[in-house]
Amino acid sequence: MNPNQPFDRLARRIEQFRDEMVDLQVRLCAIPAIAPSSGGEGEAKKADFLVDFLKAGGFVDVTLIKAPDLDAPAGYRPNILAYCRGKSSARTIWVMTHTDIVPPGELSLWHGHPYKAWVEKGRVYGRGVEDNQQDMVASLYAVKAHQAEGILPNYDIGIALVADEETGSRKGIDYVIQNYKAFRKQDLIIVPDAGNAAGTMIEVAEKSILWLKIKTLGKQAHGSTPEKGINSFKAASFFIAALNELYKIYPGRDKLFDPPISTFEPTKKEANVPNINTIPGEDVFYMDSRILPKVKVQDVEKSIRMIAADIEKKFKVKIHSEIQQRATAAPPTPVQAPVVQALKKAVKAVYKKEAKPMGIGGGTVAAVFRRAGFSAACWSKLDETAHQPNEYCIIDNMVGDAKVYGHIFLQE
Numbered sequence: 001m002n003p004n005q006p007f008d009r010l011a012r013r014i015e016q017f018r019d020e021m022v023d024l025q026v027r028l029c030a031i032p033a034i035a036p037s038s039g040g041e042g043e044a045k046k047a048d049f050l051v052d053f054l055k056a057g058g059f060v061d062v063t064l065i066k067a068p069d070l071d072a073p074a075g076y077r078p079n080i081l082a083y084c085r086g087k088s089s090a091r092t093i094w095v096m097t098h099t100d101i102v103p104p105g106e107l108s109l110w111h112g113h114p115y116k117a118w119v120e121k122g123r124v125y126g127r128g129v130e131d132n133q134q135d136m137v138a139s140l141y142a143v144k145a146h147q148a149e150g151i152l153p154n155y156d157i158g159i160a161l162v163a164d165e166e167t168g169s170r171k172g173i174d175y176v177i178q179n180y181k182a183f184r185k186q187d188l189i190i191v192p193d194a195g196n197a198a199g200t201m202i203e204v205a206e207k208s209i210l211w212l213k214i215k216t217l218g219k220q221a222h223g224s225t226p227e228k229g230i231n232s233f234k235a236a237s238f239f240i241a242a243l244n245e246l247y248k249i250y251p252g253r254d255k256l257f258d259p260p261i262s263t264f265e266p267t268k269k270e271a272n273v274p275n276i277n278t279i280p281g282e283d284v285f286y287m288d289s290r291i292l293p294k295v296k297v298q299d300v301e302k303s304i305r306m307i308a309a310d311i312e313k314k315f316k317v318k319i320h321s322e323i324q325q326r327a328t329a330a331p332p333t334p335v336q337a338p339v340v341q342a343l344k345k346a347v348k349a350v351y352k353k354e355a356k357p358m359g360i361g362g363g364t365v366a367a368v369f370r371r372a373g374f375s376a377a378c379w380s381k382l383d384e385t386a387h388q389p390n391e392y393c394i395i396d397n398m399v400g401d402a403k404v405y406g407h408i409f410l411q412e
């Protein structure tokens with residue numbers, strides 16, 4: 001370790017910012033930013049606070065982008081872009097975090113007030129401190145450390161603080177991408193809104209999601225005379241067993257994912273008749289499929305319809321399926337993409353660990369970037385306490401993640 005190397009200077013400076021970072025967490029927590037559709041006022045007040053913070057902190061070209069929203073008292077949902085200029089503007093290294101939080105939920109489960117953040121045993125507790133303030137604060141202080149040390153980064157650094165992540169991103173990053181040409185193909189885009197406790201997961205891909213509600217219609221009858229009815233529950237049970245064939249029809253593997261296969265699982269089951277001696281005429285169950293990106297969702301839907309037709313014929317039932325959610329996976333970010341390589345190197349330098357590009361079963365907000373053709377990667381070191389009571393941020397993670405960003409901002 002050479003104490004005069006830029007990275008070591010940055011790391012030392014970030015350590016000195018530790019208390020200030022915790023203080024910013026407490027101040028952000030005191031301005032709850034809940035979406036109107038979740039019963040809140042939106043992010044306007046928190047965004048105003050952040051704009052002031054950025055301007056006072058020497059960030060340049062601070063832009064407040066207002067996505068119109070008549071349900072919010074302010075009339076808009078705020079998105080902020082800010083820069084720290086580097087030696088070259090050939091590319092921008094972005095960190096995007098979201099300002100909105102989810103409601104605290106059952107208050108009696110909290111050990112303190114969700115909006116009065118408190119510190120205990122190296123952790124900050126409060127709603128939003130992990131999701132997504134941990135890395136918001138980390139990214140801001142990584143920039144401040146550059147400024148304090150007088151280090152000019154090689155490329156521009158972009159900070160994006162967006163609204164509406166928790167309720168679909170339409171007034172958030174979606175709106176920004178559609179209305180502003182801020183992002184470019186050659187930019188590195190880091191979205192620290194997913195991760196693991198070791199800090200070793202770089203999320204680069206996701207599976208498609210298909211959720212179906214499946215209703216099987218037969219004919220109700222007395223339990224003693226099944227021949228006078230059509231047992232919908234029995235037919236549905238054979239259908240569920242037959243649906244397991246999907247695993248054989250789509251056997252593809254992709255080792256980026258854990259599990260490395262597409263999954264097709266019956267999950268929720270609605271109650272049918274309340275008594276034992278009635279043959280049920282209607283049955284409802286649900287299915288959750290997570291489909292590898294190279295398999296077409298339409299093909300899976302077609303296979304399900306074919307299996308259903310077979311059951312309809314055999315049991316003389318009618319099967320209706322209704323889509324509850326259908327999200328086609330965004331194209332994955334290549335494992336070789338500069339953003340992935342930069343994250344790997346930085347995690348190694350700061351946490352002494354090998355981070356691995358991975359795919360996950362559900363969607364993240366990075367998919368919005370990927371669909372728009374940008375290489376984005378999700379990464380953070382966190383315990384995944386998001387949306388839980390007593391959500392916390394490990395202060396060492398916040399400080400460590402700031403060093404990771406500091407390392408990435410220095411890259412050649």
Ligand SMILES: [Zn+2]
Pocket residue numbers: 098131132165193386
């Ligand atoms: Zn989040």
